[in-house]
Structures are given as C-alpha cells and as structure tokens.
Amino acid sequence: MPKGQMAWLFFGFSGRVSRAAFFLGGMLLIVLQIFVLYRFTLAPEGSGASGLWALLFWGLAVVSIFASVALGVKRLHDFGKPGIFAVSLFIPMVSILAFIVLCLYPGDAGANEYGDRTNAPKQ
Known part of the structure; x- marks a missing residue:
C-alpha cells in the first residue's frame, strides 16, 4: 500500500472508494470500538484502567465518526453522488440500510467527476 494510503482512506474526502474498501x-472501525468497549467492561469500576479505557473509547468514537463520514463521502463519489448524502x-x-446499500451498490465503471479510478484520491 502506498505511503499515506491509509490516512487518505480514513481521513481524506477527495476521490473514490470501492465497495470492498468501504466495507x-x-x-475495522467497528471492531476497534468493540474491542475498546470490551476492555472497558473488564476493568474494575473506578480504577485507573477503567478511566483510561473510557477515555480511549470516547477518543476513538470521535475519530470513528470522522472516518465514517470520510469513507461514506468517497463511497458516494464512486457512483457520482455528492458527499452530503453521507x-x-x-x-x-436508516444508517444500517444506508451502510448495506453503499456496500452493495456498484460504482461507476470508468472515470467520473470525483476521480479517474476507485481507491485513489482525485488527481
């Protein structure tokens, strides 16, 4: 994977992303959230570990929201729709249905106004 590709995937808003990359x-975001939440539930109540896992959970929640919007915008771009629908x-x-539709709906075969190909920022 080229340098910066993961950063673009989760934090960039330009370009297009395929169904597989979106899914x-x-x-990955869901598994990370579940893992941190699981670790939080194992920590003794009121302990320092509990506070740390709670802080990690909320930090990850903020990052995940941003990353989910970025993924959704690029997935919408793949079939020529504006990112506001994210x-x-x-x-x-509606969110579960929207996620399933974005995972199943095929993107444009060729170039569109948001990029020449999928899984790359607009050049």
Missing part, C-alpha cells in the same frame, strides 16, 4: 474500513449514515434506523 472493510467500516468493519449524513444518512447517522440517521437511526
């Missing part, structure tokens, strides 16, 4: 990136990923009950 795997989303699953807001649907945060509407309760």
